Amino acid sequence: MSNAHRDLADPAFTYDWYREFLERLRSAGYRFRSFDDDPDDGGVFLRHDVDLSPRRALEMARLEADAGVSATYLFLLSSPLYNPFEGEQRTNIREIASLGHDVGIHFSTHQYWAKDDPPTDAALRDRVAAERSAFDAVIDADAAPAVSFHIPPDWVLDRGFDGFRSSYEPALFSEIGYVADSGQRWREDPPRIAELPDALQVLTHPGLWGDEDASFERRIERAAVDAGSRAWELAHREFVDGVYS
Numbered sequence: 036m037s038n039a040h041r042d043l044a045d046p047a048f049t050y051d052w053y054r055e056f057l058e059r060l061r062s063a064g065y066r067f068r069s070f071d072d073d074p075d076d077g078g079v080f081l082r083h084d085v086d087l088s089p090r091r092a093l094e095m096a097r098l099e100a101d102a103g104v105s106a107t108y109l110f111l112l113s114s115p116l117y118n119p120f121e122g123e124q125r126t127n128i129r130e131i132a133s134l135g136h137d138v139g140i141h142f143s144t145h146q147y148w149a150k151d152d153p154p155t156d157a158a159l160r161d162r163v164a165a166e167r168s169a170f171d172a173v174i175d176a177d178a179a180p181a182v183s184f185h186i187p188p189d190w191v192l193d194r195g196f197d198g199f200r201s202s203y204e205p206a207l208f209s210e211i212g213y214v215a216d217s218g219q220r221w222r223e224d225p226p227r228i229a230e231l232p233d234a235l236q237v238l239t240h241p242g243l244w245g246d247e248d249a250s251f252e253r254r255i256e257r258a259a260v261d262a263g264s265r266a267w268e269l270a271h272r273e274f275v276d277g278v279y280s
């Protein structure tokens with residue numbers, strides 16, 4: 036990739052910084068790929084693990100669509116913060132897909148197995164297949180070929196699985212460049228675009244970003260408070276106001 040670019044300012048977790056980051060990737064020669072594609076020089080897999088909020092994911096999806104960028108959004112089916120089957124969330128997810136992004140599942144092994152007690156390959160494959168098939172109720176389109184693991188335990192890293200493509204398999208992880216904003220670690224260790232390998236996967240978590248900068252803890256707090264007040268409002272409407280009765 037071209038080295039002719041000065042690097043970005045220190046990261047602030049704002050949409051402005053993120054937009055600039057995407058623009059720099061593009062002007063360095065990168066092109067955005069789907070996980071249907073094989074890794075190649077100049078190709079970047081842009082992946083989003085939606086840990087916090089499909090609504091925030093939609094904000095990022097719009098920003099990317101405006102910038103002419105396509106990405107892959109992966110959703111938890113087991114989040115304490117959102118339910119992808121709920122009407123409004125389903126609408127958010129469908130809108131993300133309609134903007135030209137791929138959507139699929141972000142799989143939490145922790146919901147099924149203890150960290151130090153991994154399942155057999157067959158048991159894992161069956162659970163992933165079951166979640167992927169449940170996701171068909173969210174969106175009537177083929178799920179993204181790649182599955183990512185939530186807070187990945189060591190035993191999923193740097194290996195492939197039968198039956199689905201893992202975003203942590205060697206060809207997508209250790210054999211190409213891999214940068215991630217997990218825990219907002221970019222504040223201390225920002226991605227240096229001029230130093231990135233020619234083939235790349237970038238992971239960002241939509242809920243960690245916003246119009247204004249905020250710390251990791253604040254973003255988690257915002258997601259939890261939003262989810263709680265939303266649950267209260269919807270439950271009140273459904274059970275107390277009796278909107279369906």
Ligand SMILES: [Zn+2]
Nearest residue numbers: 084086185186
């Ligand atoms: Zn996650």
